[in-house]
Amino acid sequence: MKFRLKIWRQNGPAERGRLVTYEAQDVTPGMSFLEMLDGVNQRLLGNGEEPVAFEQDCREGICGSCSLVIDGIPHGPDRGITTCQLYMRRFPDGATITIEPWRAKAFPIIKDLVVDRSALDRVMQAGGYISVNTGGAVDGNVLLIGKDQAETAMDAASCIGCGACVAACKNASATLFVAAKVSHFAILPQGKPERTHRVSAMLEAMDREGFGSCGNQYECEAVCPKSISVRFIANLNREYLRAGIVEAGLPSEPESPHAESV
Amino acid sequence: MRKLDPKIPSGPLESKWDRHRFSEKLVSPSNKRKLTVIVVGAGLAGASAASTLGQLGYQVECFCFQDSPRRAHSIAAQGGINAAKNYQDDGDSVGRLFYDTIKGGDFRSREANVYRLAQVSTQIIDQCVALGIPFAREYGGQLANRSFGGVQVSRTFYCRGQTGQQLLLGAYSALCWQIERGQVTMRPRTEMLDLIVVDGQARGIVVRDLVTGRLSVHTAHAVVLATGGYSNVYYLSTNASGSNVTATYRAWKQGAVFANPCFTQIHPTAIPPGDASQAKLTLMSESLRNDGRLWVPKTMVDHRSPGDIPEAERDYFLERRYPRFGNLAPRDIASRAVKAVCDEGRGVGSSGYGVYLDFAGVIGQQGTEVVRERYGNLFEMYHRITGEDAYHSPMRIYPAPHYTMGGLWVDYHLMSSIPGLFVVGEANFADHGANRLGASSLMQGLADGYFILPYTISHYLATAALPSVPEDHAESRAALHRVTSRITRIVSAKGRRTAAYFHREVGKLLWNHCGMSRHEAGLTMALTSIPTLREEFWKEVMVPGSGDAFNQELEYAGRVADYLEFAELLCHDALHRQESCGAHFREESQTGDGEPKRDDTRFAHVAAWEYRDGTVPLLHKEPLTFEFVQPTMRSYQ
Numbered sequence: 001m002k003f004r005l006k007i008w009r010q011n012g013p014a015e016r017g018r019l020v021t022y023e024a025q026d027v028t029p030g031m032s033f034l035e036m037l038d039g040v041n042q043r044l045l046g047n048g049e050e051p052v053a054f055e056q057d058c059r060e061g062i063c064g065s066c067s068l069v070i071d072g073i074p075h076g077p078d079r080g081i082t083t084c085q086l087y088m089r090r091f092p093d094g095a096t097i098t099i100e101p102w103r104a105k106a107f108p109i110i111k112d113l114v115v116d117r118s119a120l121d122r123v124m125q126a127g128g129y130i131s132v133n134t135g136g137a138v139d140g141n142v143l144l145i146g147k148d149q150a151e152t153a154m155d156a157a158s159c160i161g162c163g164a165c166v167a168a169c170k171n172a173s174a175t176l177f178v179a180a181k182v183s184h185f186a187i188l189p190q191g192k193p194e195r196t197h198r199v200s201a202m203l204e205a206m207d208r209e210g211f212g213s214c215g216n217q218y219e220c221e222a223v224c225p226k227s228i229s230v231r232f233i234a235n236l237n238r239e240y241l242r243a244g245i246v247e248a249g250l251p252s253e254p255e256s257p258h259a260e261s262v
Numbered sequence: 263m264r265k266l267d268p269k270i271p272s273g274p275l276e277s278k279w280d281r282h283r284f285s286e287k288l289v290s291p292s293n294k295r296k297l298t299v300i301v302v303g304a305g306l307a308g309a310s311a312a313s314t315l316g317q318l319g320y321q322v323e324c325f326c327f328q329d330s331p332r333r334a335h336s337i338a339a340q341g342g343i344n345a346a347k348n349y350q351d352d353g354d355s356v357g358r359l360f361y362d363t364i365k366g367g368d369f370r371s372r373e374a375n376v377y378r379l380a381q382v383s384t385q386i387i388d389q390c391v392a393l394g395i396p397f398a399r400e401y402g403g404q405l406a407n408r409s410f411g412g413v414q415v416s417r418t419f420y421c422r423g424q425t426g427q428q429l430l431l432g433a434y435s436a437l438c439w440q441i442e443r444g445q446v447t448m449r450p451r452t453e454m455l456d457l458i459v460v461d462g463q464a465r466g467i468v469v470r471d472l473v474t475g476r477l478s479v480h481t482a483h484a485v486v487l488a489t490g491g492y493s494n495v496y497y498l499s500t501n502a503s504g505s506n507v508t509a510t511y512r513a514w515k516q517g518a519v520f521a522n523p524c525f526t527q528i529h530p531t532a533i534p535p536g537d538a539s540q541a542k543l544t545l546m547s548e549s550l551r552n553d554g555r556l557w558v559p560k561t562m563v564d565h566r567s568p569g570d571i572p573e574a575e576r577d578y579f580l581e582r583r584y585p586r587f588g589n590l591a592p593r594d595i596a597s598r599a600v601k602a603v604c605d606e607g608r609g610v611g612s613s614g615y616g617v618y619l620d621f622a623g624v625i626g627q628q629g630t631e632v633v634r635e636r637y638g639n640l641f642e643m644y645h646r647i648t649g650e651d652a653y654h655s656p657m658r659i660y661p662a663p664h665y666t667m668g669g670l671w672v673d674y675h676l677m678s679s680i681p682g683l684f685v686v687g688e689a690n691f692a693d694h695g696a697n698r699l700g701a702s703s704l705m706q707g708l709a710d711g712y713f714i715l716p717y718t719i720s721h722y723l724a725t726a727a728l729p730s731v732p733e734d735h736a737e738s739r740a741a742l743h744r745v746t747s748r749i750t751r752i753v754s755a756k757g758r759r760t761a762a763y764f765h766r767e768v769g770k771l772l773w774n775h776c777g778m779s780r781h782e783a784g785l786t787m788a789l790t791s792i793p794t795l796r797e798e799f800w801k802e803v804m805v806p807g808s809g810d811a812f813n814q815e816l817e818y819a820g821r822v823a824d825y826l827e828f829a830e831l832l833c834h835d836a837l838h839r840q841e842s843c844g845a846h847f848r849e850e851s852q853t854g855d856g857e858p859k860r861d862d863t864r865f866a867h868v869a870a871w872e873y874r875d876g877t878v879p880l881l882h883k884e885p886l887t888f889e890f891v892q893p894t895m896r897s898y899q
Binding site: 012028030031032034035038039042045046048049050051053055056057058059060061062063064065081085087089110111114116117118120121124125126128129130131132133134135137138139140141143144145146147149150151153154157158160161184185188190191 | 310313314317328329330331332333335337338347349385387388389390391392393394395396397398399400401402403404405421422424426427428431434435436438439441442448450473502503504536537539540541542544545643646647648649712713716760762804806807812814815
């Protein structure tokens with residue numbers, strides 16, 4: 001098989017980028033999309049040219065490193081997979097394929113197809129955890145968690161943090177990402193004590209990092225390699241509303257009988 | 263010559279760890295703030311260690327080469343994590359997990375270490391539940407278990423086929439908390455390229471910022487390596503493409519001894535290799551062997567499609583050779599059995615390197631839906647890669663390099679032969695002996711990081727004299743110089759061949775001569791070929807651009823350069839061990855019917871190798887003594 005590739009090349013964050021056309025030759029249908037790009041890079045190296053920078057690591061759809069917009073769609077034309085799980089048998093021989101990086105204000109381009117997704121880590125640091133110390137935890141079976149509840153939490157927890165949801169959203173919103181994390185913890189009893197603070201802190205961090213707001217268009221769900229449902233966004237909204245009520249209900253000053261009156 | 267003292271506490275096995283913890287010195291809270299610990303790697307072992315050390319009050323600097331600590335390769339572990347909870351009341355206990363692990367490792371690990379691992383296994387599950395990990399549950403709300411290869415109880419906890427992902431995200435969330443609290447400084451996209459040793463103590467590292475190319479020195483009171491295994495030395499493996507040997511290999515060159523490098527696990531069930539462009543092998547979880555049956559045609563070169571081959575003409579070779587464990591025989595044994603039938607010419611698929619993994623039986627008995635619920639994501643994965651539907655025709659599988667039991671030598675404290683250099687997770691050699699059982703790597707990574715290292719490192723920090731080391735110390739400058747000159751040498755070679763070419767070549771050499779089956783002539787041949795290939799690399803390698811910028815090809819070439827040296831160490835070790843044990847099969851040492859023959863009189867030791875400049879590495883032997891179990895012939899027949 002042969003393909004014509006139009007690949008985004010950009011030397012650094014401050015430089016101008018452009019689409020450059022390359023030929024991919026000797027491609028077999030059983031090759032993965034990334035192996036096809038490996039081949040292009042080996043040939044570029046052979047000609048003394050700089051290879052195309054792109055991210056990848058596990059190549060089995062779980063680490064969340066790979067991040068290509070293929071013909072306008074994050075992770076390419078198939079649903080429920082990452083770029084590394086896309087195989088060339090999916091494309092007609094001789095096709096022209098356009099390859100671009102994730103594009104979002106919160107994901108500055110480092111080089112070519114590599115972007116900086118550390119904003120997602122900072123959103124997690126704002127509250128995407130349960131504060132428990134190592135050691136001293138009670139027996140795992142003390143907490144009974146129904147099968148359905150555990151399965152729903154697992155559906156949310158399966159997010160791989162690739163950022164395709166952001167790349168697909170015209171507002172470059174990370175709402176599905178935040179919704180998945182907030183829901184995972186809110187569904188489980190272990191996450192309850194911190195749920196009020198968590199949802200507010202993570203949404204504030206999302207705004208701070210320059211992600212946009214949810215526009216209810218569901219592109220995020222359509223491109224999510226783990227098919228995480230937008231129902232979790234509804235859950236996020238409920239959590240946020242709940243937090244607003246709970247926080248508004250709290251007295252602004254601690255009302256301790258021992259507090260001195262001013 | 264240094265003496266290797268494993269520092270195993272005396273007394274009864276059951277109370278060694280408790281008594282040891284009590285005798286350890288502690289660091290007071292106010293002093294912890296003044297102590298800095300470097301953790302390299304942010305997988306299960308690294309993230310759990312860094313977060314726990316941060317929680318204890320140490321200042322932690324954590325480094326990883328990925329763009330986020332959440333991407334470390336622990337994330338790809340599918341099947342599960344073992345723990346001696348005995349929730350199924352099927353006869354499990356700490357003692358049984360200990361014995362299974364010692365036996366599974368073919369009596370080539372330390373009793374005291376393995377017992378401690380089995381003891382803390384139960385705490386790991388509790389800790390992970392507290393962190394919010396959504397383990398599979400029964401309808402009544404209790405934790406669910408499944409069984410795994412090499413054992414006869416159900417002690418494996420799991421989150422669908424994504425257990426590694428969930429455990430890593432748990433450790434990562436704990437890490438996020440400590441980053442938010444200011445206890446851990448996270449430095450993603452940095453790669454450790456050398457170790458700084460001052461007056462015999464590990465006191466820092468040299469790292470390269472992978473975005474800017476800038477080299478920098480980081481000093482600390484202790485250094486923890488959690489940098490994973492080296493299966494990628496084989497080129498094709500189930501590991502992520504970034505997984506590499508550089509950090510542990512650089513530490514080796516600075517004096518940390520390397521133990522049992524030839525103990526490399528070849529996992530029996532991966533999707534068989536396709537064409538030459540293939541960049542990785544994809545694992546199909548061992549849990550599939552709970553219900554799938556392995557078979558090949560009884561006759562050679564049978565080209566019929568599997569459905570046309572009647573029962574009587576099929577050889578269910580694992581069930582035939584190992585009736586007691588059947589398809590759940592341990593990994594090393596299953597892999598060799600697969601290789602044996604393929605070498606006989608009975609392999610299936612276009613290359614002949616493959617056997618069937620058949621689910622027709624279970625689908626017939628329990629229906630497609632049950633199988634879909636259990637293994638749906640794996641069947642989907644198989645379909646995407648091969649284009650075949652395993653619900654209707656059997657999967658084809660073949661062994662692939664997967665995990666490395668060998669690693670930097672550590673004592674009971676998880677400290678290497680360099681004081682102040684600790685090694686955790688797959689990067690050390692300690693607990694799995696010559697073969698690791700399924701679902702035990704996650705257990706060991708978290709045991710080391712959450713529950714063992716935080717105690718033992720505190721004792722070191724409380725007792726060692728640790729004068730301050732400025733960043734421009736002579737040893738730091740020397741390490742920086744080593745790194746700079748190496749990078750310069752790589753980018754200035756300006757040859758005609760890519761790093762991938764050399765990686766493929768060294769991988770092929772090792773797979774053929776130091777893979778599932780090894781013999782003296784092959785290993786000797788590899789030992790003469792590797793230096794030639796290495797010389798060619800330094801003359802012919804081609805890396806565009808410079809070291810002062812984002813340069814993925816330079817990162818890769820640096821790792822390949824280390825494989826080209828490390829491969830030799832691996833072969834030296836395989837050549838020295840003239841016995842068959844666990845994953846290490848020497849053709850000279852087998853019984854009449856092809857079963858491995860272990861030699862406890864000559865090889866009941868850890869082979870720990872010391873680097874020597876310009877000559878062959880020096881072998882130290884740490885004898886393995888068995889006080890509590892009797893090494894037996896490891897039989898699964």
